[in-house]
Amino acid sequence: MKIEEVHFNHDTSSASADALSIRKNAAGGPIVAPEWKDGQIPQPAAYASAAIGNQVSIKARFSGGPLNGSREIRAIDACLPPAVPSGCLGWLLSLIAQILRALFGNILGDAQQRVVAFNGAGNSGLETFVLINHKLKTSSVGIHSTTWKWQVKHGRKWLDFGSTQHKIYLILDLPNGPWDQSSAANNTQLPWTDALDKACLWALGAKTKDEAAAKITLAMNGQPNQTYTPVTMFGFTPPYQLTSYMNQIDSGLPFSLNCTDCADAVTTFANLLGCDLWEGRFFNMVTRRFLPLNGNPALDTDWVSWTWGYHEISWLNSIGQYQDIYDGCLHVDMDDNYSDTVHIPRNPIKMRFGMNAPDDYRFRLIQSGAGSLENIPRRRAVG
């Protein structure tokens, strides 16, 4: 007997019982089921934790079965945890293995056994298998690997007849704009696996949307090859040049970008995981001294002030004076004495925009000027 195909996104109209609709990137086409097909390079699948309903299923097809007969078939996790070795070292190694399994191991659980019928040529139809023991609703953001052992029941024994490997992204909720799940032909706004590779790594282990947005902001801000320029490098007028931005990050070569680019990156990657951020601007300000991208907080000369016509940041849920914001472009200075060389850097992460309270982002960023809000929320389409 042989496993021929495994389908994860078998219902493109929903993600409550199966995987999301995804694509490789803007240039590559959508990834369509079967994601695993014998003899071909396997394709990844992605699940949105909060969207998952009571039952999750996959579909599979087999060949080489009994002619006009039937068999009980199941798939189980091929990577079972080994027995805990004795002693402190054994306990420690076991703990590390458990953590690694939680972060990167199987979250699909097993495919529950069922009877599969075969035709006169020994081929099955496309059969639905319910996933049991899965952790799709309880695991954190990550890129997981599943190896399934496919087994057929002979008498009271289960015999292995095949093995499949799957790369599975787990995100917190259905992606928000610019991403969507529309099945329109060549929809370039389906979640990109190239972007999921980054977002899931940047927000690895996040269990809540706040945590995910915070991790994305920190990781975006901390990319070591970025410096600040006032020019929008990756597209003010849509599309947001996400492909180009990721190419720059991956090149390892130094490059410049501005606040719009940072807001685009934070919003686009966070929303890919199910967060609800918007890009939005405010106008006309002379800033207090802040720490730009890759500035050294210990160097007083790295703390700079700018006169800006606008600044763009990411807003949680909506733009508003007292809404929370994320700014991946800079650290504000939380030290109250702005004339000395002491600085207390803070990443603006879920910081209230506010007005003049000491913990308000506006107070910490703007020294003078209106700083008036433009009430145009944006989620720039990706390209």
Added chain:
Amino acid sequence: MPGENVLPYDARALRQRISEDRAELFLGFTPWQQDAQGWNLSIREKLASPPGKSIRRTVWDSQDNRNARVLIDIIECSSAADAIEALLEELAANQLARLVEAAPHLGVASFVHPEGVPPAVFFVRGNICIRVISFARSAVAVIPWAERLNERLNNEPRVEQNRLVLESNRKSVATGEEAPIFYTLPWMLGGDGFLKFLGSGGILVAREGRLFFKASKRGEAQIRGYALEPGREPHAGVLNLIIE
């Protein structure tokens, strides 16, 4: 009171700089290695762009300083008027409260970053808006780069062979009307090749892969075209039309 981004630039005056009876239009223009001697091309990308625009990006790296890089975006628009709009978009997408108008020899309109800011220059030639940006931590003087590109765009080469065929299905065209211009070369241009068209008596517009001449003034109109490519002799073609 909601904020508004009031830009300190006279958009109307910039739009008025576009001639109505002389035109230049470039298709496929891109920086050449000769524009960047001593620098290595590290990135050549065609960026996703809205309809009516194409954006070609190149990034050039210094051979001596890892932190010296220059980014050049060629934003090719349908017409000179659209290129001015692209320039205005560039100004609006810049965080600086005000950019400085640059030397007048750089196209019909050009702006630069003021001193003390990572260098950048933005200018319009024909239907293209060009931005040259110091793209990493070390400040690179970008005006000489812009001048080299501008000089190459200015260049009207001596041509021995007229193998660029320019035709229209119209012998004459009324003022305000458009005539399609068909151009053919006996070979495909390479990645660095580009076409340059000069027109008198009207403006040139590129739309959905086709070229049009829009007549503005009675009399004779002439459209000249050049096919330019490194390592190959330039070729030219001429088309005359009557404007009624």
